[in-house]
Every structure is written in C-alpha cells, then in structure tokens.
Amino acid sequence: MLAVASWAQAQSLTLTLASGVARQGDVVAVRVTVPRDATGVTVHAFQTTWLAYQEDATTWHALVGIDLDRRPGTYDVAAAVASPAASASRPLTIVARRFRTRTLTVAPDYVNPSPELMARITADAAFLTAAYARSTDTPAWSDGFIRPVPGPANSSFGTRSVFNGEKRNPHAGTDFLSGTGTPIHAPAGGRIVAARELFFTGNTVIIDHGLGVSSMLAHLSRLDVREGDTVDTGMIVGLVGATGRVTGPHLHWALRIGDARVDPLSALALAQGHR
Numbered sequence: 001m002l003a004v005a006s007w008a009q010a011q012s013l014t015l016t017l018a019s020g021v022a023r024q025g026d027v028v029a030v031r032v033t034v035p036r037d038a039t040g041v042t043v044h045a046f047q048t049t050w051l052a053y054q055e056d057a058t059t060w061h062a063l064v065g066i067d068l069d070r071r072p073g074t075y076d077v078a079a080a081v082a083s084p085a086a087s088a089s090r091p092l093t094i095v096a097r098r099f100r101t102r103t104l105t106v107a108p109d110y111v112n113p114s115p116e117l118m119a120r121i122t123a124d125a126a127f128l129t130a131a132y133a134r135s136t137d138t139p140a141w142s143d144g145f146i147r148p149v150p151g152p153a154n155s156s157f158g159t160r161s162v163f164n165g166e167k168r169n170p171h172a173g174t175d176f177l178s179g180t181g182t183p184i185h186a187p188a189g190g191r192i193v194a195a196r197e198l199f200f201t202g203n204t205v206i207i208d209h210g211l212g213v214s215s216m217l218a219h220l221s222r223l224d225v226r227e228g229d230t231v232d233t234g235m236i237v238g239l240v241g242a243t244g245r246v247t248g249p250h251l252h253w254a255l256r257i258g259d260a261r262v263d264p265l266s267a268l269a270l271a272q273g274h275r
C-alpha cells in the first residue's frame with residue numbers, strides 16, 4: 001500500500017498557495033510540486049502566465065501579484081507541466097482593501113504640464129515601458145526582500161491622489177519616511193534597468209529582480225548605480241531625496257510582478273519562509 005501511495009504521489013502535480021485569501025495589492029507565493037524530471041512548469045491566474053523557477057528536481061516557485069485594482073472575487077490559480085502533461089488548480093479569494101484619498105498641492109507643471117513637458121513625460125513613459133519589458137530569467141528574489149531604508153512606511157499604497165484638485169492614477173508604491181541622504185539598499189538583487197532622472201519620479205532606480213519582478217525606487221537625491229550594473233540584495237543604490245513630484249523627502253518603493261502593481265510591504269512579509 002505504501003509503495004502504491006508514494007508512486008501516486010510521485011506522479012501527481014500539487015499546487016500550494018501561501019494563503020487562499022489575499023487582499024488587493026498582495027503578493028501570493030505559489031509552490032508547485034511536480035513529478036521528477038517534469039519540464040515546462042507554468043503558473044496561470046487572471047489570464048496571465050506567472051513565471052516560475054525550479055528549486056530542485058520536484059519543486060518550483062512563483063510569485064503571483066494581485067494588482068491594486070483587481071476586482072474582489074474568487075479566482076483560480078492553476079499550474080501545468082508540459083511533460084508529462086498534468087495540471088492542478090486552487091481557488092484564491094481576493095478581498096477588497098480600503099484605500100485612502102489624499103489631497104496634495106504640487107507645482108502646477110506636475111498636474112497640467114506644458115506641451116514641452118508633455119513631450120518629456122511621453123518619452124519617460126516609453127523608456128519605462130521598455131525598461132519593464134526586459135526581465136531576466138534569474139530570480140534574484142528567491143531569498144526574499146529586505147527593507148530598503150530603516151524609516152517607517154506610511155499606509156500610502158493604493159491611495160487615490162488628488163493633485164491640485166484633479167484626480168490622478170492611484171499611488172502604486174509605498175512611501176518610507178526617511179530623511180534626505182539616507183542610504184537606500186536594494187530590496188533584492190538584480191540588474192539596474194533605470195538609473196536616471198524622470199519627470200514625475202525624479203532620480204529613479206529600477207531593479208529588474210528577474211522573472212518579471214521589479215522595484216522602482218524614486219525621488220532620490222543621489223544615484224549610486226548605473227544602468228547595466230548588477231546589484232546584490234542590500235547594496236546601496238542611492239540616497240533618499242525629494243526630486244520629482246513630491247511634497248517632501250521620502251523613498252517611494254513601487255514593486256511590480258508582471259503587470260501587477262503590488263504593495264512592497266506584502267513582499268517584505270513573505271521574506272521569512274515563502275518556501
């Protein structure tokens with residue numbers, strides 16, 4: 001009996017979610033156990049493929065991001081292997097999160113830019129699209145994420161912002177309240193795909209952590225890395241500042257998984273033992 005049971009176990013595909021319930025903006029760790037020598041493991045949810053990496057002969061991991069605007073409800077998370085063909089799925093319930101509205105006053109150019117500034121903003125957007133598009137195959141986040149600055153985070157993620165009386169996109173990052181000049185540590189390793197000044201985010205570093213996961217660190221007073229550099233978790237990439245569309249010095253950390261805008265604090269909560 002035991003031999004039969006373990007043979008069945010060895011042939012089956014299992015999908016484990018760190019939690020069956022997640023909030024808008026959460027990061028959900030997924031573990032897939034596959035038959036030995038299975039190839040082509042993929043994870044699917046929300047009509048999107050989430051890239052997985054192999055830990056050992058039978059274990060794969062992926063992160064699924066719940067975009068801050070994902071509609072609450074119950075969805076299927078599925079895993080499949082190409083050979084030998086097998087699939088499994090688990091339900092994931094997304095619950096609504098209450099986002100604040102904040103009203104800010106900034107220089108008028110940041111709200112209703114002139115045509116010259118619009119050209120710059122358009123060029124920045126094209127640069128960002130290209131920077132986010134090329135993610136490497138190596139998951140530099142497999143050991144988790146660390147806090148980039150010691151200062152506390154406020155509850156700014158997902159906030160609906162009204163700038164000078166006009167609604168703008170939701171705030172897709174978390175703000176850490178650290179003073180100008182505070183060193184910023186890479187929350188995970190990876191390749192620097194942006195290290196330059198952009199109109200809204202000021203001096204900006206984007207780290208491609210691999211498999212579609214990336215961090216934007218914004219409003220820096222100083223950039224200490226260059227595009228094309230590779231960094232390890234914890235390396236200093238620059239200093240906190242107040243460049244771009246801000247009302248004071250802080251670090252804005254925005255984390256993306258594929259196209260999902262997720263809360264970095266949710267990724268920090270994974271750090272201990274998402275395996």
Ligand SMILES: [Zn+2]
Nearest residue numbers: 173174175252
């Ligand atoms: Zn921010």
